[in-house]
Amino acid sequence: MTSPFVVLVSAIGQAVVTGHTQPSVENLKQIINDHRPKLDHYESVYKNLHSRPELGCMESETAGVAAEHLKNLGFEVHEGIGGHGLAGVFKNGSGRTILLRADMDALAILEETGLSYASRARMIDDQGVDQPVSHACGHDTHVTCLMAAATLLHSAKSSWKGTLICLFQPDEEHGAGAQAMVDDGLYKKIPKPDIVLGQHVTPVRSGVVATRSGPCMSAADSFNVTIFGRGGHGSQPQNTVDPVLIASHVIIRLQSIVSREVKPGEIAVITCGSIHGGGTGNVIPDQVDLKLNIRTYTPEVRSQVLASMKRIIESECEASGAERKPVITATDSFPLTDNDQGLTDTLTSAFQSYFGADNVWDMGRATASEDVSILATSIGVPYSYWNFGGTDEDKWEDAVRKGKVTSLIPGNHSSLFAPVIEPTLRTGIDAISLAALTFLT
Numbered sequence: 095m096t097s098p099f100v101v102l103v104s105a106i107g108q109a110v111v112t113g114h115t116q117p118s119v120e121n122l123k124q125i126i127n128d129h130r131p132k133l134d135h136y137e138s139v140y141k142n143l144h145s146r147p148e149l150g151c152m153e154s155e156t157a158g159v160a161a162e163h164l165k166n167l168g169f170e171v172h173e174g175i176g177g178h179g180l181a182g183v184f185k186n187g188s189g190r191t192i193l194l195r196a197d198m199d200a201l202a203i204l205e206e207t208g209l210s211y212a213s214r215a216r217m218i219d220d221q222g223v224d225q226p227v228s229h230a231c232g233h234d235t236h237v238t239c240l241m242a243a244a245t246l247l248h249s250a251k252s253s254w255k256g257t258l259i260c261l262f263q264p265d266e267e268h269g270a271g272a273q274a275m276v277d278d279g280l281y282k283k284i285p286k287p288d289i290v291l292g293q294h295v296t297p298v299r300s301g302v303v304a305t306r307s308g309p310c311m312s313a314a315d316s317f318n319v320t321i322f323g324r325g326g327h328g329s330q331p332q333n334t335v336d337p338v339l340i341a342s343h344v345i346i347r348l349q350s351i352v353s354r355e356v357k358p359g360e361i362a363v364i365t366c367g368s369i370h371g372g373g374t375g376n377v378i379p380d381q382v383d384l385k386l387n388i389r390t391y392t393p394e395v396r397s398q399v400l401a402s403m404k405r406i407i408e409s410e411c412e413a414s415g416a417e418r419k420p421v422i423t424a425t426d427s428f429p430l431t432d433n434d435q436g437l438t439d440t441l442t443s444a445f446q447s448y449f450g451a452d453n454v455w456d457m458g459r460a461t462a463s464e465d466v467s468i469l470a471t472s473i474g475v476p477y478s479y480w481n482f483g484g485t486d487e488d489k490w491e492d493a494v495r496k497g498k499v500t501s502l503i504p505g506n507h508s509s510l511f512a513p514v515i516e517p518t519l520r521t522g523i524d525a526i527s528l529a530a531l532t533f534l535t
């Protein structure tokens with residue numbers, strides 16, 4: 095245990111010895127408190143975004159709201175990058191260039207939260223299907239927090255120097271938006287950042303920020319698989335090759351990759367999220383379509399799992415006498431999120447001083463995935479990504495007491511996902527502003 099006296103002496107000692115190189119979090123706290131905009135305004139911005147969600151690649155209204163906000167502040171705004179992506183640049187003397195990223199897209203999920211500002215929106219998706227749409231992943235909180243942070247940092251401009259970039263990214267859910275922005279010449283339009291920072295709301299107690307150095311979110315690969323059999327009458331299986339039975343063997347056997355082939359202790363997840371074949375009970379169909387999703391943490395395990403997947407699918411088809419090879423098509427893919435060690439350690443200690451050690455948790459190694467890293471790895475600069483809590487404190491404590499966090503707290507992508515507005519927004523605004531100021535002062 096450290097006594098306050100020792101802390102005081104060492105703080106003074108450090109100030110004398112090292113001069114003014116590291117900003118003190120107390121100073122940054124003062125800057126944030128002096129310049130944080132009125133939260134009730136951002137509460138209405140949030141409710142408005144929440145009730146008007148837009149699917150990936152269709153975020154035109156959301157992008158419009160963010161662009162207008164940045165223009166009004168005097169940022170130089172570049173719109174329509176990689177679809178509806180946009181970036182606002184604010185130059186304030188020489189110094190580091192820091193990029194803050196928020197994703198904008200929503201999901202094809204019917205919101206069932208019962209909130210007064212719940213979404214009732216519908217959109218025609220990229221397959222031409224009319225879908226309910228909601229912000230079940232909380233990207234509306236990210237957009238709101240970054241808009242408020244832009245206002246805060248703009249207002250505090252006499253306290254920092256360098257270049258601030260606020261980037262609003264489309265199409266995160268398909269893992270395509272960051273790459274689309276880079277491919278569309280993002281870094282020919284705006285300065286290359288020295289550091290990329292981003293954050294995500296998550297189903298833990300509101301007021302908490304969670305960080306982790308090194309790998310913190312998995313790589314993800316998705317596949318369409320078509321298994322070909324020979325259809326026929328359900329009463330005469332001897333004249334057919336039944337693709338439903340082959341698919342069943344495939345689905346069960348794929349799980350043995352994780353339990354029997356991957357080394358215990360390594361992380362791998364294989365999910366078959368969709369199986370479709372046939373339409374009636376007495377007809378054996380010609381083919382079955384599967385959709386697979388795979389999460390891994392290292393390139394070695396990734397190659398191993400993908401090779402085993404291919405081997406098992408092909409071999410099961412052959413074992414059943416299928417006359418045509420299955421077709422395996424990669425659909426979307428996300429890279430591993432591997433937070434820079436030095437950068438993340440600096441942020442974690444700034445968050446600990448600011449929010450209190452009790453409110454800074456370890457992110458752990460999530461099997462969720464993100465494409466934020468592409469904004470950094472495409473130009474070889476470090477990045478750090480953290481989570482902030484969105485669950486009402488009483489609900490959280492109650493679920494923890496009952497030992498039922500996973501069943502009582504709706505997670506991202508649940509139709510019941512409903513972040514409590516405060517202190518969630520304030521935590522997200524303060525966290526991303528503090529992170530930027532840590533490297534701009």
Ligand SMILES: *[C@@H]1O[C@H](CO)[C@@H](O)[C@H](O)[C@H]1NC(C)=O
Nearest residue numbers: 186187188251252254255256
């Ligand atoms: C940043 O902008 C503010 C306000 O315009 C100004 O006071 C400050 O000197 C600027 N900093 C630098 C380094 O240009």
Ligand SMILES: *[C@@H]1O[C@H](CO)[C@@H](O)[C@H](O)[C@H]1NC(C)=O
Nearest residue numbers: 221317318383423424425426
């Ligand atoms: C995967 O299958 C879906 C239909 O189930 C189709 O819309 C999509 O285009 C396919 N993707 C690829 C890359 O083949």
Ligand SMILES: *[C@@H]1O[C@H](CO)[C@@H](O)[C@H](O)[C@H]1NC(C)=O
Nearest residue numbers: 294296460462463481505506
């Ligand atoms: C929600 O998203 C965050 C960040 O992507 C992730 O860490 C977390 O695991 C997700 N939660 C669920 C339930 O998917």
Ligand SMILES: [Zn+2]
Nearest residue numbers: 231267506507
């Ligand atoms: Zn999501």
Ligand SMILES: [Zn+2]
Nearest residue numbers: 231232233294
């Ligand atoms: Zn998300």
